[in-house]
Amino acid sequence: MLNPFKNFMSKQTQTISTTGYSPFMLNGTLLSTNTVDAxxxxxxxxxxxxxxxxxxDVASCEFKTDQYSNMLNQPSTLLxxxxxxxxVSAQMMLTGNAFVLIQRNGNGSPAGLTLIPFYQVSITLDNQQNVLYYTVNYGDDRGQVTYLAADILxxxxxxxxxxxxxxxGSSPxxxxxKEINIQNYSNQLSLSSLKNAIAPSYTITVPAAKLEPQAKENIRESFEKQNSGANSGRPIxxxxxxxLDSLQINPDIAKLLNNATFSQTQIAKAFCVPDSYLNGQGDEQSSIEMIRSLYQxxxxxxxxxxxxxxxxxxxxxxKMDINSAIDVDHQQLISNITKLSTGQSPALTPQQAxxxxxxTGVFPNLKVSAVEGGDDNDNSTN
Incomplete structure (x- = not known):
């Protein structure tokens, strides 16, 4: 029986080029992903x-680890x-991939990180050994260097x-x-409309006259002379x-310009964030807490x-502490602790709160009050 995957399976290596928005090459097949240039x-x-x-916000998150905290919190000597x-986050969103080389010390332990531009990296998969290799073309005296997958993040x-x-990976x-093209055309239309609104076009009609091209040009030049330069703004x-008639802007153009809002919504949707972060207009039914929760x-x-x-x-x-990025002033944490430590059946005692x-560093110098008289916060009475 004919196996349509025979040639594919016989390949011992596969090379995938990760040059941003250039097409991927796999087994000699061109895989076009050229959509929006980064x-x-x-x-x-x-x-x-x-x-x-x-x-x-991703860069603002704090790493929760002890062993490599120094390396993660100061990964580079240049940045x-x-x-x-x-x-790293920007490259990942723009191209779907971000590459970081793990620098190792003499003992082979990770000691630093180096960000590698995505267009310098290509990936080779050894199907026989099921191993990935990353080839980096530095473009300098280092030339091309191939690394094991264990050395590349x-x-x-x-x-x-x-x-x-x-x-x-794949970028949003x-x-x-299509949405970006719509927005670009909408922006061009907006500029054109504003230009015409500021300096509108005119038509000059000569009743009951059939003019030669040269006569039309003479009338046009005469009118332009009256309405330009030092005469600009003076009565005609x-x-x-x-x-003389002025060409009016079609009022339906305003409806077309709403495509800008449509594109904003689509962009927000592609990146999975609330669209209020782009257009500045929140849903009337959405509270600040709800929008924050969605964004989190x-x-x-x-x-x-x-x-x-x-x-x-x-x-x-x-792990990365997301609260260090989205709750900078600790208001959300304080609100949550207040809710848990108050009411008829609090989940936290005042001392625990x-x-x-x-x-957590909200009040680092706070003196925690001691439990009075051996009170174990049992609300029951004798």
Missing amino acids: DGALQNSDIYAVINRIAG SAYNFWQA HFRLFVSGQVATELV LNSLA VLDQSAQ NSLSLYIRPIESELSLKLGIDI QTILKQ
Whole structure:
């Protein structure tokens, strides 16, 4: 029986190029993913806003680990920890992938991290040994260097599981090509409309006259001379042989400009964040707490790939504290503790609540009150 996958299975190695938005190559097959260019995407204010917000919040999360805390909190000598993890998150959103080389000391232990531009990396899968290799083209004296997968942190934003792209991530930009085109055309239309509104076009009608092209040009030049330069803004004087009309802007254009709002909503949806973060207009039925909760859930989609890859390659459980990014002033924590420590059946005693506030750094100098007279906070009476 003919096996359609025979040639595919006989391949001992597969090479997948991860050059951003250039097509992927797999077994000689061109897999086009060229949708929205990463550099061009950042010129779109809505995409820039959502990527800047998410990348900044991910970079603000604190790592919860003891063994490699120094390396994770100061991974590079060239960038601050915030900018390093901001760049990792931004690359992951723009291209679906981010690559970081693990620098090791003489004992082979991780000692530092180096961010590698995505366009310098290609991946080779050895099907026979089921091993991944990462080849980095540095473009300098180092030339090309091949690393084992254990030495490369490969952060993937979204892995579809398809055979051709099961080893690489996918950017939300891949789903926004049509929406971005709509928004670009809408912006061009807006500029054109504003230009015409400020300097509207006119028609000059000469009743009962059939003019030669040169005569039309003479009338046009005469009118432009009256209405430009030093004469701009002055009254226009015409004799009875000509009638002047201004071309009006179609009021339906305003409806077309609403495509900008539509595109904002689609961009927010692709990045899984509440659209109020882009258009500044919240749902009347959505409270601040609800929007914050939705955003927190969305932010976890970008934190989990980092946590998972670090835990896999470093061999320890690593978590990121999302509250350090979204609850900077600790108001949400204080509100939650207040709810848990008050009411008819509080879940926390006052001493427990104070201890939590002190340990989390909300009130680091707080003196926790002692339990009076051996009171064990039992509300029962004798």
